[in-house]
Amino acid sequence: MAKGPKNAISPTREENYPEWYQQVITAADLAEDSDVRGCMVIKPWGFAIWENIQRRLDAMFKATGHENAYFPLFIPMSFLEKEAEHVEGFAKECAVVTHHKLVPNGEGGLMPDPKSKLEEPLIVRPTSETIIGATFARWVQSYRDLPILINQWANVVRWELRTRKFLRTTEFLWQEGHTVHATREQAEDETRLMLDVYAAFAEQHMAMPVIKGEKTAGERFPGAVATYSIEAMMQDRKALQAGTSHFLGQNFAKAQEIMFQNEEGERQHAWTTSWGVSTRLVGGLIMTHSDDDGLVLPPKLAPAHVVILPMFRNDEERDMVMDYVSNLKSQLEAQLYDREPIRVRVDSRDLRGGEKKWQWVKKGVPIRIEVGPRDIAQGGFKPARRDQSGPPPKDPISAEAFVGKAASILEEIQQGLFDRAVKRRDDATVEISDLKEFEKFFAEKSPAGLAYAYFTDGPEMESRCKALKITPRCVPLDDDAGPGKCLFSGAETDRRAVFARSY
Amino acid sequence: MAKGPKNAISPTREENYPEWYQQVITAADLAEDSDVRGCMVIKPWGFAIWENIQRRLDAMFKATGHENAYFPLFIPMSFLEKEAEHVEGFAKECAVVTHHKLVPNGEGGLMPDPKSKLEEPLIVRPTSETIIGATFARWVQSYRDLPILINQWANVVRWELRTRKFLRTTEFLWQEGHTVHATREQAEDETRLMLDVYAAFAEQHMAMPVIKGEKTAGERFPGAVATYSIEAMMQDRKALQAGTSHFLGQNFAKAQEIMFQNEEGERQHAWTTSWGVSTRLVGGLIMTHSDDDGLVLPPKLAPAHVVILPMFRNDEERDMVMDYVSNLKSQLEAQLYDREPIRVRVDSRDLRGGEKKWQWVKKGVPIRIEVGPRDIAQGGFKPARRDQSGPPPKDPISAEAFVGKAASILEEIQQGLFDRAVKRRDDATVEISDLKEFEKFFAEKSPAGLAYAYFTDGPEMESRCKALKITPRCVPLDDDAGPGKCLFSGAETDRRAVFARSY
Ligand SMILES: [Zn+2]
Ligand SMILES: [Zn+2]
Secondary structure (H helix, E strand, C coil): CCCCCCCCCCCCCCCCHHHHHHHHHHHCCCEEECCCCCCEEECHHHHHHHHHHHHHHHHHHHHCCCEECECCCEEEHHHHHHHCCCHHHCCEEEEEEEEEEEEECCCCCEEECHHHEEEEEEEECCCCHHHHHHHHHHHCCEHHHCCEEEEEEEEEECCCCCCECCCECCEEEEEEEEEEECCHHHHHHHHHHHHHHHHHHHHHCCCCCCEEEECCHHHCCCCCCEEEEEEEECCCCCEEEEEEEEECCCHHHHHHCCEEECCCCCEEECEEEEEEEECHHHHHHHHHHCECCECCCCHHHCCCCEEEEECCCCHHHHHHHHHHHHHHHHHHHCCEECCEECCEEECCCCCCHHHHHHHHHHHCCCEEEEECHHHHHCCCECCEECCCCCCCCCCCECHHHHHHHHHHHHHHHHHHHHHHHHHHHHHCEEECCCHHHHHHHCCCCCCCCEEEEECCCCHHHHHHHHHCCCEEEEEECCCCCCCEECCCCCCEECCEEEEECEC | CCCCCCCCCCCCCCCCHHHHHHHHHHHHCCEEECCCCCCEEECHHHHHHHHHHHHHHHHHHHHCCCEECECCCEEEHHHHHHHCCCHHHCCEEEEEEEEEEEEECCCCCEEECHHHEEEEEEEECCCCHHHHHHHHHHHCCEHHHCCEEEEEEEEEECCCCCCECCCECCEEEEEEEEEEECCHHHHHHHHHHHHHHHHHHHHHCCCCCCEEEECCHHHCCCCCCEEEEEEEECCCCCEEEEEEEEECCCHHHHHHCCEEECCCCCEEECEEEEEEEECHHHHHHHHHHCECCECCCCHHHCCCCEEEEECCCCHHHHHHHHHHHHHHHHHHHCCEECCEECCEEECCCCCCHHHHHHHHHHHCCCEEEEECHHHHHCCCECCEECCCCCCCCCCCECHHHHHHHHHHHHHHHHHHHHHHHHHHHHHCEEECCCHHHHHHHCCCCCCCCEEEEECCCCHHHHHHHHHHCCEEEEEECCCCCCCEECCCCCCEECCEEEEECEC
8 A cells, every 4th residue: 555645644554563553542642651651641532442441341340240449559568478479589570669758858859768768668559469369358257258249440550661552551550350259160150251241342342353262371370270361363463462361269368368167167268360451452442443544443432423523614604504513413412322322522623624534534433524514505414434445425414314324334333343353363363283384374574363273281382482472372262173283292182272473 | 315226336426426437437338447558448338439429520520521531650759849849848748669670588578679779769649730730731832722621530649647548548549630721710710610510519419518718828739829629517517628629820830831822922831720539528428427327328429229128037938029129129220310220239138137227227328128028918118218217107108109209209318418417517607706705616625616707818817726726728709798807816808717627
């Protein structure tokens, strides 16, 4: 595709995918670098997408019996000592609070007050297993207290060397579910239930197809018995881990003494789970749907479904057009899409029409309506769909007719984006049973994609993957391929993994 | 009132108000101490109240044109150096991050890695004026970029020596609005608009009457030209500052170089505001309405409006009662109260009826329905209102009749709680024009209350107040008392303040 004025985003996806990603974010005004290394400012349009994600997920969590709560931002250092099975090999990149006061440094500046040094440093939570576990140990006494089904929406901090907006930032926003159960089976069911919730959300709301699967031993969350994830494929054919759900067995319950008396009066360690998704989802949404003109939003998560751009050249035209537009707006807002009123913005800023139009293209609004006196005189307008390129429809549509089918157009866009993403992924997916072929598929210059291959867990597989700069993403749960031969060792196995480069 | 089994909370308000407050929180399961000094765990019932507060306020902010965004948790120390007008006298209690890595300490524990020491310490935000101001300086170029109307929901940290749940904790949750305007008038209008939003929310949703007013010079936010607040009176007759709105003039814009080109092409400093409320509102809600049996919730913010306690002694009764109850529940949920479906909980836990009932009394649910086979046979039940003490009504009401008037009962409770709080406040409010009388009113042993008195700003007034352990809470905006004589100096003045002890 030719570069230049034809595309709003430069470089294009083909020219330089990572740079295209950054430019889409800037062009859509989603986020920007802050004055703090590795932390971003999430701007209103980006935050509104996150709010929509939050609202939908929160309703799904509550519908499955979970309640929200809030735990401290800080974790005493000793809690991490308990968690680190072998403290010797432990090194954790995290923000360490050591003082609680600033005082003048005698040179016109400030410094941490040496007298305010904390006896025990506090860690800004990188995740809350330890502090929530210590709390649960107090809450749980008897089987009657179980299950405990808690979720927290929070900010967390992981000191990252290389950051990329939404995908990996030092501070990020997320939710973390933490649950406690009386039996292994109930905890396993919970782990899989939340994986299903994440997959349903990704596919139905984000229009992002995902593979549900179990992580291999090397990719498990430290301390988990089993880690499950949903894996999506971005347009550069790299995989993105979009959510994880961990079955923690009794490991954390033992470290944190979460014990309960069962119906027979015996004290037992409980079974726990944890699960989370983060602002990384916004990165996945951008990379799944956007094109060389900028962001493309799935309607269900779009801050605005329809943007109306009134066109006029004088006050008389203005009055007439604005009447028409505000009428159109309120009629649209009386319609429901996905059980919520259709979200409409009217942009009547004093800007050139072309500039205004391109701003909304780059912001990814699903439907764009430019309407001026001539359109009104001719009985309608020509709505432009963000998911379709090329010229708008030849024939105008009346406001009445458009209002009547707006919700179904939005649903068509939502479904179309999903279908397109499924096709893109399936076109980039192969099944490989030969190591040479596998190595060729992942050769440096290749755009590669997702490769299904039989494997057995272990160092042989891991070193081969490392050399190819890929990882086993997961062992898909829906795979019914039966037994086969391990690609790396030739041994009989009944497990296939999806291998890919990844974010 | 006699102590003992008659009240669910011990001590009573009269016996020991501060301890009663803590016991109400524990009995209602709102929050508990955490493993981190000064930080609390907000438990599901407490957090659900905060979520209701958030949802309502957020809608009010959006209806007045504000958008949400998110800024970094950390603030570079140098930003606070700029803010501190005279660094020499500056001392700030805050959490200081100095390292970014933990490593083994050689003794089986962990320590901050000396090699990971930050060149510049980072402060966990105590408020975000500086970091948001630096961002706004980049966003604002021209008058066309104004106004900027941003809100952030966030956690903040202020190192507190003495903490009290919800009222004063080291970490707390809040929202902070930050806006930029082209003219003084627009910024002043915004400051007052948000004060009005807070007052409307406090009175209409929390059922907590407030006085809107301007802070005296000594009580202003550092750097503000004018600080406005809403002040409520708790049942111990102390005042609680429940929200503040600051007109910052050009002070912050000058410190942070927030400048714009006006329509004439001249570069000017902008005018800014900030405003906030926090989880402290939950403390105010508790102390305004609760009684010696525990929490009393205003229906608009109650996580559940109605709790149904099914009573049965065998499986046959169980089936019959549960059918009736689930039918009642779904009929109630089809009714709207305050534009939302009525929120119903059914508690069918295997617990003694009395214990269960008292749990919900202490949790403050507005309407409680116990229903068993005999009630059903007699054609109804006797709903108990949390705002009324004494025995339940003599005559049962049918499910049909109750469903039909549930919303109006809730509204009656909401209004009743407000009226009661207004009366309590007005009964404890005096107008005083004599210093002796003023000193007597605030004498140590007196329960005191709110005193309106004429004043002039300055050290005379401040030292008298300090001696009485009171502060001028605000200069009420709605006061039309005209001019008078300063209580402290005798000078002519047209300003009256409300004086009180406070949280
Ligand atoms: Zn143990
Ligand atoms: Zn300046």
